[in-house]
Amino acid sequence: VRLGDYGLKLNLNDLGTEYTVSMWVRSDEPLAGNQVMLFMGYHDPENWLAISGDSGDKLKFWANGGGYGTWTTLGTPTINADGWHQLVITGTESTVTAYLDGAQVGSGTSNHPLAQENGDIYLGVNNWDAEFSGLMDDVELYKEALSAAEISQIYTEDLLAADAAALTVPSEVSWDITLPSSGNSGQTTVTWTSDKPEFIDAETGKVNRPAKGEEPETVVLTAVISNGNKSASKTFTVSVLPKNPDEDILVYAERLSLNAGFVSADFALPETAGEASVTWTSSDPAIAIDG
Numbered sequence: 001v002r003l004g005d006y007g008l009k010l011n012l013n014d015l016g017t018e019y020t021v022s023m024w025v026r027s028d029e030p031l032a033g034n035q036v037m038l039f040m041g042y043h044d045p046e047n048w049l050a051i052s053g054d055s056g057d058k059l060k061f062w063a064n065g066g067g068y069g070t071w072t073t074l075g076t077p078t079i080n081a082d083g084w085h086q087l088v089i090t091g092t093e094s095t096v097t098a099y100l101d102g103a104q105v106g107s108g109t110s111n112h113p114l115a116q117e118n119g120d121i122y123l124g125v126n127n128w129d130a131e132f133s134g135l136m137d138d139v140e141l142y143k144e145a146l147s148a149a150e151i152s153q154i155y156t157e158d159l160l161a162a163d164a165a166a167l168t169v170p171s172e173v174s175w176d177i178t179l180p181s182s183g184n185s186g187q188t189t190v191t192w193t194s195d196k197p198e199f200i201d202a203e204t205g206k207v208n209r210p211a212k213g214e215e216p217e218t219v220v221l222t223a224v225i226s227n228g229n230k231s232a233s234k235t236f237t238v239s240v241l242p243k244n245p246d247e248d249i250l251v252y253a254e255r256l257s258l259n260a261g262f263v264s265a266d267f268a269l270p271e272t273a274g275e276a277s278v279t280w281t282s283s284d285p286a287i288a289i290d291g
Helices: 148-166 245-255
Strands: 019-027 036-043 046-055 058-065 068-075 085-091 095-100 103-109 120-123 134-142 189-194 217-226 231-240
Touching: 019 036, 019 148, 036 085, 046 085, 058 095, 058 103, 068 095, 085 148, 095 148, 120 134, 148 217, 148 231
Parallel strands: none
Antiparallel strands: 019 085, 019 134, 036 046, 036 120, 046 058, 058 068, 068 103, 085 095, 095 103, 189 217, 217 231
16 A cells, blocks of 8 residues: 555554564655654553654664653664565563564563553554655554564565565567566565576577567576575566567667767768668768768
């Protein structure tokens, strides 16, 4: 869901002292000071936990009320604004803990923000500060505090699954293709193999088409998405179309460019475009066609 001029209240009052709140976020830009991403608890009297902007690419995991006599920062994780990240807060009878991308980034004594009549979960909004501007997805709630190992495992599984789902390859190709080397999250790498590299080279994306009149060639491309610790794979079946000179020549002509809107010196005229040869004429005799 996209948030910006509004936030969401989940209407889940008094969940208790044991909980896990997990979500994936992607900010449009670095958060301003106190710009709210997640607020848990109630504002009057103040008894809450929150994740908000701090400065630059830093967030702050902070609390007030329920034993905290003033605004208290429990952690200052760094988060870039151009990728997806998983945020998790867990609470027990004694401790609250925050995680970013599967790693602990802050903790403190629990102030039980959700164990009160009006205690609720607010996404991207509170009663005072600027709303969060960006995307949120896969918001999950548990009535127990997940362990650090469980959170790390969920993070890795979600990250790999999301990046695998976002990968796409055309089902038919006639020209060279670009195969991404990183996942949509910006936190994974993608490596490729081809079962027929003579038709699609997985390292370069170069496509070699069957001759005119031959059948299309079926190629299986396999992507391996990895975050350095674990990996997942996804396969694509691609049809490499045979050469079609009547249609191909139109593509070559469209792609042909001199990149020279204004010239003051000699320049080279291309002699080929794709697999076609190019000949030139000039409408001005003063301009020679030898470049």
